[in-house]
Amino acid sequence: MALSIMIYIFSGLLISASLIAFAIVSVKERRITATLRSIILVIAVIVGWTGWYFLVGSETFWLFLPPVVVMSGLVLFFIPLGQIKPLAIGKITERVDERDTVFAREEYLPGSEKYDRYYSTHPELREVDDRIRRLPELLEPGGRYYDEAPAGSARADFREIEDMTSRVDGKVTSPPAPADPDWMTAWVKEELLSARADEVGIAKLNPMYVYSHVGRGPEPWGQPIENRHKYAIVFTLEMNYHEVETAPHLSITRETARKYKQAAVVSINLAKQIRELGYPARAHIAGSNYHLMLPPVACDAGLGELGRMGYLISPRLGARVRLGAITTDLQLQTDRPVTFGVQDFCDKCLKCAINCPSGAIPSGPKTDIRGVEKWALHVERCIHYWRVIGTDCGLCMKVCPYSHPPTFFHNLVRAGCRRSSFARRVAVWGDDFFYGRKLRLPG
Ligand code: SF4
Ligand code: SF4
Structure with a gap:
């Protein structure tokens, strides 16, 4: 032949x-x-x-x-083709007040002092927040996809997380041990990875990402937050792929709760160990205990980029991760932020925006939000939808092409998307062809 x-x-x-x-x-x-x-x-x-x-x-x-x-x-x-744009971060001029976050506002019950004080200065938010509050709470009967078994399991995990809030911080009783930053950095990463964290990054803590005032949790409401730690240690925990595939049903919320509980245990342990070495350290855990906005800090720590739907997108695990963090004064070597084409990919993709049932994810261009040019999520719509269905939805995480498991073929596509704008275009077409552009929502 x-x-x-x-x-x-x-x-x-x-x-x-x-x-x-x-x-x-x-x-x-x-x-x-x-x-x-x-x-x-x-x-x-x-x-x-x-x-x-x-x-x-x-x-x-x-x-x-x-x-x-x-x-x-x-x-x-x-081959490298086209430019990779990083997220445009200008001068951030003001810190976010945790009292203004939708998770804090959900908790201001009509007739309470917080309710009266908050809405006397923010009357424009009262109506939209009242509409959310009238709906059943997350994980409580009444939501469209309510299912007692996974709801009970998730509720138990969230209660355990609440019980841990008293252990996030503590006094430093011993003088600081001599600390070689290289050794300490390797040790911190090893501790977290051996506790089954998937990725670990370290950043100089940008004070503009620390909330200005307490909005939730056991600390006094409205108290200024004075976290002046120099470093943030951030880690990701991979959410189970098949559980994420169940979105928007309750199994994804059960998986969310599981990962947040794991993050809480891991970060409280590490913070405690750092304090034992003589350095201040605080764990930031889910529920009502964050002093920081985790996604931008995770970006600074080199764990990924912010996607259109507002989640961190990790180069290996995509949006399918939950975050944990510890802030400390222990001197560490920092990681550099990474850029691997997410901004350009999101410009071309729009899949989360198309599939978001509440219309919370914009399909248009980015806007300037406190000095950061990013897509502005309509959080009230998102949370309203969560309360209608009784779960944390997660459809945007499920449909995101970066959420595929890190197996051979998906990693090849990731490798192309990292370099080439042609690859990013083809990957969007390919994802639509193989997995469908628009999901059909379950009844
Ligand atoms: S969680 Fe659901 S409602 Fe919220 S932004 Fe994502 S897809 Fe939209
Ligand atoms: S679904 Fe598409 S547009 Fe949305 S975050 Fe993922 S890559 Fe970006």
């Missing part, structure tokens, strides 16, 4: 074999649409390759057109 025909057949077989492998992986990921569409593509490649052979014959230069097109596409997919 002529060498040209062998090359032609081999290239067709290679493409078909890759698609079959992808179909098998998709079965394992329980993504049956992707499996079926890969099989359709395999048939199309076999028919196309054979048809082209009979159309142009074996003795012609045109025989190589399909393999050359595919090869060129692959090269364009992996």
Whole structure:
């Protein structure tokens, strides 16, 4: 057989074999649409390759057109192409007051002192907040997807987290031990990774990301927050892929609770160990205990970029992570922020905005929010929807193309998207083709 025909057949077989492998992986990921569409593509490649052979014959230069097109596409997919824009952060001029966050506002009950004081200065928010408060609380009966078993399990986890709030901080009783920043940095990371954190990063704590006043939790409401720690240690915990796939049902909330509880245990332990070494350290845990806005601090710590839907997107695990943090004065080596094409990808993708049932995620351009140019999430719409359905929804996390598990094929796509704007465009098309552009919401 002529060498040209062998090359032609081999290239067709290679493409078909890759698609079959992808179909098998998709079965394992329980993504049956992707499996079926890969099989359709395999048939199309076999028919196309054979048809082209009979159309142009074996003795012609045109025989190589399909393999050359595919090869060129692959090269364009992996070579650096186009610019990667980081998130534009200007001069942040004011800190966020935790009392203004929607999670704090949900807790101001009509007739209470907090309610009267808050809405006397923010009358424009009273109506929208009252509408949210009239709905059943998260994890309580009445929500559309309420289910007692997972709700009970998640409630128990959140209660345990609340019980831990008294242990987030403590006195430093011993003089500071001599600390080599390199050794301490390696030790801190090792401690967290051995406690099953997935990724760890360290940042100089930007004071503008510390809330200005307490809005929730056991500390006095409205008390100024004076966290002046120099460093933030931030870590991610991967949420189980199949649990995230259940969104917007209650299993995703159960998984959220599980990860927050794990983050609380891990960060309280590390903060305690650092204090034992003679350095101040505070854990920041979910529920009502954060002094910081975690996503931007995680970006500073090199754990990822902010996506359109406001979550951190990690290079390896995408949006499918929960965050934990410890702030401290122990001197550490910091990590650098990373840029891997998320801003450009989100410009092209819009999948979370299209699939957000509450319309909370903008499909337009970014806006300047306190000096950071980012997509402005309509948080009241999001929380209103959570209370309608009784879960923390998570559809945006589920549909995000970065949320696929870090397996061979998805990692190849990630590698391309890191460098090439062509890859980012093709990855958006590919994700829509294999997984669908618009989900059908369960009844
Ligand atoms: S959690 Fe649900 S409602 Fe909220 S932004 Fe994401 S998709 Fe929209
Ligand atoms: S779904 Fe698309 S637009 Fe939304 S955050 Fe993920 S990559 Fe960005």
